[in-house]
Amino acid sequence: MKDIFSYNKDIEKNAYMNWRTQSFDHIHNMIVVAEGFSDSALLLVKEILKDNTDKKADNLIFPILFNANHSIEVYLKAICWTQNQLLDKNDTFEGNHNLKGLFTKVVDLENELNNSNDKAVFHDKLSNLNAYINELYGKIERTVVDKKGNNKTIHDITFCRYSLNNDLEPQFYINTLDNVVVDLENFLTVFKSIFYNLQSLSTHYLSLLEGKQENEY
Template sequence: MEKIFSYNVDIDKTAYMNWRTRPHQPIHDMMIIADGYMKAAIMLAHDCLQGNMDKKADIVVFPILFSANHAIELYLKSINWSLNMLLNEKESFCGGHDIRQIWNTVKKRMISFESDKDQRKQFKEMTKELDDYILELYDKIDKDHNANAKMKNMDFSRYPFNTDDEYHFYIENYGNEVVDLEMFVKVFKKIGDNLNCIAGYYEEMATFVPDYD
């Protein structure tokens, strides 16, 4: 068998893992990978919308949601890291995979850094869809067996059960649990664009090096 990690004769059929990443720029690299996961989620959902006669959406919805949530996690961690640098905090970013917890940390850091009310208002407006999605998502997760857990592992889209072998909400619930793919694409295009913009803004501020020449 030919090797997977190898060049294709056609450059457009070759994926370069290091063309967009940069050595010694970890925040930038997190943003690049976040962008990849977000694009993958939207592309998968869009592909299902082009034709779903085989009902493939019923299985690819899991990698769609995993990719979308992981993109959010990486974007928020990159923003968290940049804000921590700007605030001279010792830690890089909030650990774990609980995007609600990371999101709450990011909001606190933003308020600590941004004293201007207009900046805070713009941040809130640009993250409205994200905030709404996290509220909707956790309305599902918090009804799961891990409702009292301090940190959610976001593993519902990776495994049908949690670490205690208890089913997640979509299996435990006898009613249908569904995702509107058209709405998903519409909302996540906006979430992705805005998070990318915010992450880039703070990363540029945090890593800016004055030119004294």
């Protein structure tokens, strides 16, 4: 077998993993990765909407949702890291997959950074994302009893990676009499907006950080 990480003689048939990344800019590189996952989710949906007579949407929806959620996660972590640097904090970001927690952290850090009327613009840009996260957590969040007998709230963000949760129980879309459906035309509209605004915010914060660093030098 030919190595997967190898060249094709036709340059248009190669994917260059390090052409968009920069060895000295870790936050920029996170944004590159986030954009890759968002683009892949949107591209898959667009291809499905061209022709779904073979019902490929029913199995491709899982990688679509995974890519969308992972893109959101990486964007929020990149934004959080940039915000911390703007605030002269040594923190980076929470090392988990909790989209709700990451979203809340980004909002809290923005409140520390900005006391102006720009807050309205910030919240407007994140309104669709906030609505999606609340909708998603309404499906994946549940309460369990821990070993000490206390109630603990957990979220199964792995719902699109595995059909079973951590307790080896079926995910929310398995044991139900009603169809669990994603409107792909609506998905495309909503997530194009979510990804556009996350990209806009992440590059905005990065630009502020670059300006701050130039002034310090």
